[in-house]
Amino acid sequence: MIRIESVQHHIGPAPILSDISLELPKGRLTALIGPNGAGKSTLLRLVARLERLQAGRIAVDGQDIARTPTETLARSLAIMGQHNNVASRLRVSELVGFGRWPHHRGRPRAADHAAVAAAIEAVDLGPLAHRFLDELSGGQVQRAFLAMTFAQDTPWVLLDEPLNNLDMAHARALMARLAGVVRESGRSVVTVVHEVNYAAAWADHIVAMKNGRIFAQGPAEQVLNEALLSELYGTPIEVSSHDGRPLVLHHHAHSEAELMIRVAS
């Protein structure tokens, strides 16, 4: 469990997060949703110690991130950022190999090579393992970085908007893969998602944020309803159902007035 207690964050005078207290459940796929500027990425980056914690306390499986050595945390928690470009010219297998760094600190063993091969296989990059990253498409590079976080073999995997740059086939495949990782290896995944329907379709737990505060949290079917989503995004949103999962219809509003009535009732 990741326990976040009264975390606040400012950039200059601007408050980014105000008084966040939250528990992220273990062994689940958690989606962080909310409008732009809600503070989702900042919260994720604070948990991953990419930003310095200004106020409050964050503990990953009982390890206080401010006090635990960063080398130890690297075996509990992996994060994949939004912008993945590397200055070095690396092959896919080399990049994924870096995922094992927290375990061997520069001296890989046979088990590390096996874990790298398995991670590359898990994202279907086997045939491209020996290509250089600059010879791949944006989506393939993204998958290579995902393989690196998988190879790190941590109980917690944090992803900051992993669906950026992915077409719908790859986006769905990625979410299915994350759900599979959670189901099969019991790892916990926390991901920032912009397209609510991916959260609706795959997430076990949803945390909705707005204006630097937790707006709502709970299972998908509880959080993803018309009234809550309309208020969260500040625009009328219809929610239907498909295959027993909520289906959010936000792309098109047929009649603004009609929607407002539906939401109000």
Added chain:
Amino acid sequence: MARPGIRPLPAGAAAGAATAPGPARPWGQLRPGVVALLAAALALCSLIWMFQGLGGGNRSFILWLRAVKLAGLITVGASVAVATVLFQTVSANRVLTPSIMGFDALYVLLQTLLVASAGVTGFAAIDPAAKFLAEVAVMVLLAGLLFGALLGRGARDIPRMILTGVILGVMFRSISGFIARILDPNSYAVVQSVSFASFGRIDATLLLPGAAIAAAAIAAALVLAPRLDVLALGRTAAVSLGLRFDRMVVMSLALVAVLVSVSTALVGPVAFFGLLVAGMAHGLASSDRHAVLLPTAGLIGALILVAGQTLFERALAQPATLSVVVEFLGGLFFLYLLLRGRIR
């Protein structure tokens, strides 16, 4: 589906793996070919430098003179090369050199201040070795203070840091220029002589401490090589992998400060030479692992200077032109990088 193996190759297969397009070389495996070849070429050039045209006269005197110069050229070449590779890794940019951050301008400013405050005779009276050690210490301290302050917020803003470095460099140069203007002509001549690169005027008294410090700094860089590989992945990935990123950046910049001090003290500031060498190293090493890249760059740097000085001093009888030619070629290479859009 058929898939090329990613399993580690046995050690004996290394040579084959280096040439075959198929299987990638496993983690950390060196490619001895290029490094060995460069080392052999450097040894050959050094031998030619030492023994070419050795007359029957005062052999031991000439040999000693040549040995000092050779050691100086190798020290400078390797220092500039390693400093540039380190700096390019920290800044994640292939067209930057430490001189852009004002490292060598800072060194020249220190010299100018020293001449201005102590006078020519005072400047000449200071024990060169002690002065040199003190200068290296001050350089590391100042670089640490300046860049430490810039990095206080966590080294996340590399572009801001570089811009600040460019501005600081201009400022250091302007202050040096201003002080030089108000100096008397004799002092000005002394400042002039330390402000321009010359591979011909290597100071024997500085050589031993300089070479020792440079060797220690290069050894430290080699020890840090695996961590530099992780650093090159960028801040997010490096922190996620448990690297103490900010500390690593400061340590790398301190090593850069040491190496730049050594090379500037021995021959004066060089701007584009490091760029040329780092670019060639990236092209030749075909692996961006620092365990390969740093020795490759160091050897290329030393080789260019030794071969170049041999050519210009012995074959062309133009001992003073090497710095001009090297800078010219480096400048051309810089333009090539710009035109090829290799800037990231």
